[in-house]
Amino acid sequence: MADLERRRNEELARILHQLGWSPERLAREVSLALPPGLAISSTAPYKWRDRGMVPRSPHDQTVCEVLSRTLGIAVTYEQLWGRMGGHRGAKILSPRLLTDPWTADTAQTALREAATDAGPVRLTDFFRSADLDQAAGRFSSPPPPVVGGEGALRIDPGLVGELGLSYRSKQRLERSCGGGLVLGPTRAELAMVAKLLELGSYDERLGRDLYGQASRLARLAGWAAYDLDHDAAAQRAFVAALRAAHVSGDARLGVGVLGALVVLATQAAGGRGLDAVTALTAALAAHGDTLSATGRARQLGRIARAHGRRGEAEQAADAAARAFAALDGVPGTDEARADLAGMVGEARLFLGDHRKAKVLLAEAVAGLGPGRARAKALLMVRLAETHRRLGDQREATRTAALARTLASGMQSERVARALRDFDAAGRAVSPGAR
Numbered sequence: 001m002a003d004l005e006r007r008r009n010e011e012l013a014r015i016l017h018q019l020g021w022s023p024e025r026l027a028r029e030v031s032l033a034l035p036p037g038l039a040i041s042s043t044a045p046y047k048w049r050d051r052g053m054v055p056r057s058p059h060d061q062t063v064c065e066v067l068s069r070t071l072g073i074a075v076t077y078e079q080l081w082g083r084m085g086g087h088r089g090a091k092i093l094s095p096r097l098l099t100d101p102w103t104a105d106t107a108q109t110a111l112r113e114a115a116t117d118a119g120p121v122r123l124t125d126f127f128r129s130a131d132l133d134q135a136a137g138r139f140s141s142p143p144p145p146v147v148g149g150e151g152a153l154r155i156d157p158g159l160v161g162e163l164g165l166s167y168r169s170k171q172r173l174e175r176s177c178g179g180g181l182v183l184g185p186t187r188a189e190l191a192m193v194a195k196l197l198e199l200g201s202y203d204e205r206l207g208r209d210l211y212g213q214a215s216r217l218a219r220l221a222g223w224a225a226y227d228l229d230h231d232a233a234a235q236r237a238f239v240a241a242l243r244a245a246h247v248s249g250d251a252r253l254g255v256g257v258l259g260a261l262v263v264l265a266t267q268a269a270g271g272r273g274l275d276a277v278t279a280l281t282a283a284l285a286a287h288g289d290t291l292s293a294t295g296r297a298r299q300l301g302r303i304a305r306a307h308g309r310r311g312e313a314e315q316a317a318d319a320a321a322r323a324f325a326a327l328d329g330v331p332g333t334d335e336a337r338a339d340l341a342g343m344v345g346e347a348r349l350f351l352g353d354h355r356k357a358k359v360l361l362a363e364a365v366a367g368l369g370p371g372r373a374r375a376k377a378l379l380m381v382r383l384a385e386t387h388r389r390l391g392d393q394r395e396a397t398r399t400a401a402l403a404r405t406l407a408s409g410m411q412s413e414r415v416a417r418a419l420r421d422f423d424a425a426g427r428a429v430s431p432g433a434r
Helices: 010-019 023-032 044-050 059-071 077-084 104-116 129-140 159-177 183-199 204-227 231-248 251-267 277-290 293-310 313-327 334-350 354-367 370-389 393-406 413-428
Strands: none
Touching: 010 044, 010 059, 010 077, 023 044, 023 059, 059 077, 059 231, 104 183, 104 204, 104 231, 129 231, 129 251, 129 277, 159 183, 159 204, 159 370, 183 204, 204 231, 204 251, 204 413, 231 251, 251 277, 251 293, 277 293, 293 313, 293 334, 313 334, 334 354, 334 370, 354 370, 370 393, 370 413, 393 413
16 A cells, blocks of 8 residues: 555655746646657646656656756756656666677667667666776677678668768768757668668678668767757667677777767766776777877867866876877868867866966867867857956956857757856856956
8 A cells, every 4th residue: 555655756846946847837848848749738747746656758758858958967867756666657778788798689779779769768877887898898809790681671782871971961960050950860860770770681791881870870869969968868879879889890980989978977967977988998098099090189188078077187188198199290180189179178177277278278269160160169168167267257258259159049958058057157246246
């Protein structure tokens, strides 16, 4: 009988009170975040708050994501629904996608899940550091056999190149216009490639090439989801990208995905507790020679920024020095150097070294072109923050205004949140201090 007792969800009640939201407001926000056919009734949140009921998938995870975006901090599945009892909620997506057998079949499963964004996940389920380290070690072992490829659907080998062109165009749009513009189309194309792998007729070489393209698309879906602050969806996509990269046999793809996980752990609320730096460092030691100079510098820059976030000044400086050294004497790397300056500038900002951060961030903003508009807008907000910390309120306001103009129409929740945070910090300054 105890299981039938009504239990008020105190955590949900607390968050709604903090936001000043009624249950009806929560219902509206959740419905807006879902396709029309999945809208909920205005009374459903009363049952969640007052009777301890847990919504089914995908509503349970959507509530977490809506509240996370509004609060600006992660509201996890376990935090919101876990205390209500596991029998009351939807099933949790398997947390074993990093430790399940590293086969082509499992890679296909992960790709399908990333394409559909199906099932609720808790933000910490996938990524335990020990599991991630073990997964990174997979790239030092031979890739698994490519199973399947015996379907009736004939695949033209030239399709791989066309998929690559499509991926690159979406990547350019994501970097310049924001993840919201490309997440849906990227997932749709990923679903198509997953279906080709399932139903197609291909030999081993073509199969591995297809897995490589699937890995790139899954990674792009992860970046787009991350840009929208959908941390759980980003994690799922990066898992799929990591597994598909392993099947492809291209260790460079795997290193790139590990670099994406470092960014997620450094910058996003969903990366709390994740130490991807160790895994990426090990992967660079094993496969760094296969990367281009710009690729190696990019990963080292991500490591430097992660160390800065942790307050590890010496390690951040060492990684930054190695990153810049990788670009020394290499022609045509001006934008890569600007990108690196931005990452190291953020590390310096995290460490409280505002003068060095200002120089590096200004270099990055000046060097990034229109194709990197989203990153440029974010770095302009960081530069504005640096100006304010140095006491130059006028320059801070001017730089933030330029960032706002550049970000106009951009489908990026990260940029929008950065601007909101900057404005909120400005309002916190007493009028007499201005």
